[in-house]
Amino acid sequence: xxxxxxxxxxxxxxxxxxxxxxxxxxxxxxxxxxxxxxxxxxxxxxxxxxxxxxxxxxxxxxxxxxxxxxxxxxxxxxxxxxxxxxxxxxxxxxxxxxxxxxxxxxxxxxxxxxxxxxxxxxxxxxxxxxxxxxxxxxxxxxxxxxxxxxxxxxxxxxxxxxxxxxxxxxxxxxxxxxxxxxxxxxxxxxxxxxxxxxxxxxxxxxxxxxxxxxxxxxxxxxxxxxxxxxxxxxxxxxxxxx
DNA sequence: TCATTAAATTGTT
DNA sequence: AACAATTTAATGA
Numbered sequence: 464x465x466x467x468x469x470x471x472x473x474x475x476x477x478x479x480x481x482x483x484x485x486x487x488x489x490x491x492x493x494x495x496x497x498x499x500x501x502x503x504x505x506x507x508x509x510x511x512x513x514x515x516x517x518x519x520x521x522x523x524x525x526x527x528x529x530x531x532x533x534x535x536x537x538x539x540x541x542x543x544x545x546x547x548x549x550x551x552x553x554x555x556x557x558x559x560x561x562x563x564x565x566x567x568x569x570x571x572x573x574x575x576x577x578x579x580x581x582x583x584x585x586x587x588x589x590x591x592x593x594x595x596x597x598x599x600x601x602x603x604x605x606x607x608x609x610x611x612x613x614x615x616x617x618x619x620x621x622x623x624x625x626x627x628x629x630x631x632x633x634x635x636x637x638x639x640x641x642x643x644x645x646x647x648x649x650x651x652x653x654x655x656x657x658x659x660x661x662x663x664x665x666x667x668x669x670x671x672x673x674x675x676x677x678x679x680x681x682x683x684x685x686x687x688x689x690x691x692x693x694x695x696x697x698x699x700x701x702x703x704x705x
Numbered sequence: 706t707c708a709t710t711a712a713a714t715t716g717t718t
Numbered sequence: 719a720a721c722a723a724t725t726t727a728a729t730g731a
């Protein structure tokens with residue numbers, strides 16, 4: 464990315480969301496009309512260039528954040544220096560609720576794998592919604608519950624030896640219907656981005672994807688992946704090697 | 706709208 | 719990492 468400082472400043476300035484962007488925020492839909500209108504008024508969006516960090520480990524959490532458009536990667540700095548990727552965050556993913564809830568600093572880094580649009584509401588607004596909206600509480604509770612399961616899955620993925628299994632499970636996480644409702648049957652992701660997410664070479668990921676395609680679990684498309692059998696990806700086991 | 710060309714992405718080695 | 723093949727996006731008649 465070679466943008467002039469002026470262009471960068473313009474990109475980094477938070478702005479009001481467009482109607483389309485507001486429509487892409489899943490939790491707004493569960494709110495009653497009056498609550499929703501008040502919440503919408505607090506939403507700001509920001510354009511993030513590929514490679515930029517959305518939040519840094521240790522920084523104070525000022526907003527509850529979500530992906531309107533694009534793809535982010537959530538990872539942690541481990542003491543041994545090897546970064547561990549927790550999750551890929553596609554369109555419709557909202558995150559940092561645990562941190563915002565406890566008013567703590569971020570415990571991970573989030574960076575953009577491609578140019579993305581990220582939305583946020585201030586922590587104060589987040590707590591107001593928790594205090595006054597049952598619907599919002601339900602949404603956040605479900606979100607926390609699902610994310611717990613995803614973190615546990617991420618640890619299992621990290622231990623897996625088979626590349627095909629790792630890719631299959633990672634894709635499942637990205638296609639998670641509750642955490643990532645913005646993702647339809649087709650996930651817009653480059654194989655290069657997926658490789659960076661699972662920490663493998665693009666070649667190896669390409670190879671694994673083709674195995675999974677041959678198994679009729681997914682279909683490769685230019686610039687994306689179509690899932691044919693989500694449950695099959697979830698339970699995929701590598702063929703025993705000779 | 707269509708044809709041509711450039712750029713991006715995938716598939717192979 | 720390099721390269722060829724394929725798909726999409728951009729351009730201009």
